[in-house]
Amino acid sequence: MHIVVCAKQIPDPETPPSAFRIDAASNKVVPAQGIAPVLSQFDGIAAEAALRIKEANAGSKVTVISLGADSAAAAIKQVLAMGADEGVLLNDPAFEDGDSYTTAKTLAAAIKKLGDVDAVFCGRQAADWDMGQVGLLIAEELGWPVSIIAKGVTSGGAGLQVQRVLEDGYENVETPLPAVVTVSNEFGEPRYPKLPQIMAAAKKTVTQWKTEDLGLSAGEVGKAGSRLKLETLSLPPKGGAVELMPGDTPAEQAAALVAKLRADKIL
Amino acid sequence: MPRNILVVGELAGGQPSSTTLELLSGAAGLAEGGTVSVTLLGTGATAAAAGCAGATTAYANDDAGYDTFNGERWLTALTAACDQASPDVILIGQTTAGREIGPRLAHRRGSAVAMDCTSIVAEGGAIKAQRPAYGGNALATYAFATSPAVATVRAKSWDAVPGAAPSSTVALPGAGESRTNVTGKEQVVAEGLQLQDAKVVISGGRGLGSAEAFSVVEDLAAAIGKDKAAVGASRAAVDLGWYPPSQQVGLTGKVVTPDVYFAVAISGASQHMAGCSGSKVIVAINRDADANIFGFAKYGIVGDYKTVVPAIIEELKK
Ligand SMILES: Cc1cc2nc3c(=O)[nH]c(=O)nc-3n(C[C@H](O)[C@H](O)[C@H](O)COP(=O)(O)OP(=O)(O)OC[C@H]3O[C@@H](n4cnc5c(N)ncnc54)[C@H](O)[C@@H]3O)c2cc1C
Numbered sequence: 001m002h003i004v005v006c007a008k009q010i011p012d013p014e015t016p017p018s019a020f021r022i023d024a025a026s027n028k029v030v031p032a033q034g035i036a037p038v039l040s041q042f043d044g045i046a047a048e049a050a051l052r053i054k055e056a057n058a059g060s061k062v063t064v065i066s067l068g069a070d071s072a073a074a075a076i077k078q079v080l081a082m083g084a085d086e087g088v089l090l091n092d093p094a095f096e097d098g099d100s101y102t103t104a105k106t107l108a109a110a111i112k113k114l115g116d117v118d119a120v121f122c123g124r125q126a127a128d129w130d131m132g133q134v135g136l137l138i139a140e141e142l143g144w145p146v147s148i149i150a151k152g153v154t155s156g157g158a159g160l161q162v163q164r165v166l167e168d169g170y171e172n173v174e175t176p177l178p179a180v181v182t183v184s185n186e187f188g189e190p191r192y193p194k195l196p197q198i199m200a201a202a203k204k205t206v207t208q209w210k211t212e213d214l215g216l217s218a219g220e221v222g223k224a225g226s227r228l229k230l231e232t233l234s235l236p237p238k239g240g241a242v243e244l245m246p247g248d249t250p251a252e253q254a255a256a257l258v259a260k261l262r263a264d265k266i267l
Numbered sequence: 268m269p270r271n272i273l274v275v276g277e278l279a280g281g282q283p284s285s286t287t288l289e290l291l292s293g294a295a296g297l298a299e300g301g302t303v304s305v306t307l308l309g310t311g312a313t314a315a316a317a318g319c320a321g322a323t324t325a326y327a328n329d330d331a332g333y334d335t336f337n338g339e340r341w342l343t344a345l346t347a348a349c350d351q352a353s354p355d356v357i358l359i360g361q362t363t364a365g366r367e368i369g370p371r372l373a374h375r376r377g378s379a380v381a382m383d384c385t386s387i388v389a390e391g392g393a394i395k396a397q398r399p400a401y402g403g404n405a406l407a408t409y410a411f412a413t414s415p416a417v418a419t420v421r422a423k424s425w426d427a428v429p430g431a432a433p434s435s436t437v438a439l440p441g442a443g444e445s446r447t448n449v450t451g452k453e454q455v456v457a458e459g460l461q462l463q464d465a466k467v468v469i470s471g472g473r474g475l476g477s478a479e480a481f482s483v484v485e486d487l488a489a490a491i492g493k494d495k496a497a498v499g500a501s502r503a504a505v506d507l508g509w510y511p512p513s514q515q516v517g518l519t520g521k522v523v524t525p526d527v528y529f530a531v532a533i534s535g536a537s538q539h540m541a542g543c544s545g546s547k548v549i550v551a552i553n554r555d556a557d558a559n560i561f562g563f564a565k566y567g568i569v570g571d572y573k574t575v576v577p578a579i580i581e582e583l584k585k
């Protein structure tokens with residue numbers, strides 16, 4: 001089975017809110033000093049899901065694709081170090097400032113170009129914009145079935161057996177191949193690559209494709225092709241100051257709190 | 268400018284879900300003289316359509332084949348509804364179904380979706396969708412270059428309002444084919460009061476230190492009243508296996524808007540706050556006075572939950 005993992009590099013979502021800055025003029029997040037960008041957490045988990053299927057099915061292959069600038073090669077290398085076989089970076093100034101739609105369209109074009117792909121694994125959502133739609137849009141672009149927010153994926157039956165997380169439990173879904181699956185944190189932790197694997201991955205060449213390599217035109221990708229236009233990006237309004245409960249002992253503080261809540265008539 | 272709005276409704280217990288009613292109220296404000304229609308799929312849909320206050324037309328089908336959500340079956344029906352209603356705006360709840368329907372339906376209509384929006388307004392004749400991004404650290408506002416403007420909307424973004432029942436109901440096709448098949452379902456629902464319905468939510472975080480420590484949080488819920496208070500958890504606590512995923516509050520969990528939200532040993536990461544910042548009052552209990560949660564809380568106690576929470580329980584008994 002040939003599985004493609006879509007991996008996105010993002011600003012570290014664990015960046016403390018105090019270090020989070022926006023440049024209002026460009027509507028962009030200012031990278032926090034000294035905090036390196038990371039592989040979006042759910043994409044590492046999607047890679048883990050793909051690698052487990054590869055290991056269970058001899059002759060399988062995993063290709064990792066990222067759309068991003070030069071720095072996104074680091075995200076690809078990380079998934080290669082985990083055990084993926086090949087990496088492709090979709091890197092072209094024309095891709096910049098796209099939306100989920102152009103991102104999916106570009107990724108889908110790359111998947112078509114690879115040709116022999118049986119499944120595409122994405123994260124449930126990119127942990128920066130949190131849209132949760134690129135996997136679904138890739139499926140629509142390719143005309144493939146899709147199962148989202150998986151906590152388990154195995155090969156078998158008609159193609160893949162997917163255990164999905166619902167609001168009120170789980171459901172098992174069977175999907176034929178080729179198919180798209182998006183993976184959630186309930187799947188479990190991704191493996192940590194060991195040093196020799198990291199060194200081997202560092203030596204691997206990452207294929208780079210541009211707009212014309214994908215048979216797309218500049219008007220279809222990036223900002224030019226996008227359907228959703230980001231108008232403003234701002235910091236959310238801050239809440240008022242906290243009122244700390246007075247008292248020297250937990251009992252006194254608890255009494256003050258309960259009195260407050262009762263006075264507000266909410267308890 | 269009159270615009271036609273289509274609400275993708277969902278059923279809950281044979282009635283339009285609370286989110287559906289919220290979306291209908293939002294739709295009424297955006298229509299500006301255009302039509303508001305609603306879709307309902309599954310057993311009892313036609314009868315439930317009468318409860319869709321504010322919609323002029325309901326598109327429904329009672330086929331039980333729609334009861335278990337299946338994206339492909341729903342999309343066929345929703346496409347038929349779109350062909351007839353010609354919506355300029357499609358509103359969908361940010362639910363299990365909505366997360367899948369939003370992007371797929373938008374793509375099939377040649378347009379785009381903004382996911383998990385907290386506000387949709389008509390401004391200068393155009394639809395603007397506002398949504399949190401960067402885990403809640405930022406607020407993004409989008410315009411649409413294509414039509415229809417599709418948005419999935421976070422629960423409680425609008426208040427449901429009373430309104431007239433639809434004057435006509437149009438039958439949608441019955442459930443058709445799907446390539447994916449649901450082969451089994453396991454319901455994991457907390458007993459008793461559900462998180463979203465609770466007037467008081469008490470959530471525990473990684474700072475509790477163990478699964479057993481959640482009993483202290485449950486004791487506080489019991490002291491407030493089992494009919495009023497429900498227990499939630501941060502993702503860190505859920506990922507550690509201390510509490511069931513169904514009780515996770517936050518961006519990738521549930522959104523709750525209780526009268527009081529107790530955050531016990533929770534640091535207040537933006538992704539957690541995305542699920543509870545709409546609460547009327549947030550109470551933070553944390554031993555770190557610099558914890559982010561105090562930036563959101565109305566009331567706070569700096570201290571060890573092991574002594575603070577039992578003290579609150581004692582006080583409530585008085
Ligand atoms: C250089 C550059 C600059 C950009 N600047 C902006 C900007 O300023 N404002 C703006 O709104 N958008 C910008 N974008 C586009 C934005 O990053 C896209 O919206 C994004 O790629 C899709 O994010 P999402 O939140 O919709 O992903 P989701 O739909 O949440 O992603 C779900 C999954 O899809 C896959 N995926 C998503 N994106 C990629 C990717 N790039 N590569 C590989 N897999 C991926 C991952 O598996 C991910 O887990 C930019 C993109 C690029 C390449």
Ligand SMILES: Cc1cc2nc3c(=O)[nH]c(=O)nc-3n(C[C@H](O)[C@H](O)[C@H](O)COP(=O)(O)OP(=O)(O)OC[C@H]3O[C@@H](n4cnc5c(N)ncnc54)[C@H](O)[C@@H]3O)c2cc1C
Binds near residue numbers: 504539
């Ligand atoms: C894309 C994405 C989605 C996410 N979705 C969610 C989500 O839906 N929900 C969610 O919760 N998180 C989510 N997260 C994770 C989030 O970023 C945080 O990692 C998580 O919320 C931290 O949980 P916590 O506050 O319990 O743990 P921590 O951040 O470790 O905080 C523990 C707190 O307990 C306090 N403490 C320790 N001991 C005691 C004691 N004895 N008494 C009192 N206080 C004590 C500490 O001071 C600390 O503030 C998401 C992250 C990403 C990237």
